[in-house]
Amino acid sequence: SVRCFSALTPELKSTLDKVVTSHKVVLFMKGTKDFPQCGFSNTVVQILKSLNVPFETLNILENELLRQGLKEYSNWPTFPQLYIDGEFFGGCDITIEAYKSGELQELLEKAMCS
């Protein structure tokens, strides 16, 4: 089955551009930072909390268009999706790897000071 319908309208795209650039760290996730509704999302929330960095979260479970549109916007099929300094950083596995290697902390420090 071919789907030509795109959830990523120009309006949604410009909204997302604004969202990811108006905060240093944005996490699109299932649930909220206080009530994650998926283990993968929870993992990234805990990593960000442990690094003591301020971050915004958006609950994709509350907005199906946002959820579908983001997959196209990020060119990434799953959630959570982490944005740092306006750029897509990765999903859960990449965040864990970068956390272990110290790369994430380095990048966040750079983002906070920029």
Next chain:
Amino acid sequence: MGVTKEEVEAALTSKLKPSHLEVIDTSGGCGASFAIEIVSEQFEGKRLLERHRLVNSALEEQMKEIHALSIKKALTPAQWQPQDEPKEAESASH
């Protein structure tokens, strides 16, 4: 209906020609959920994000049915060292 471990393996094998591939079914019966370790020459010169994108796009069809996918390792053949002597391996790469 659904996606099997074999389908995931077949898609990754045909698209990424891995020299090592391990697909683990982590669903426990509640839906398609997999963990993957993959070693491929196609990861050469690519950052982790780009490597994961390659895996995701190789599984584009299957992703519609997959509930959770965890890419544990996406390495080049040079990075893939059978477990022992990590120190040796590190100095050898310099």
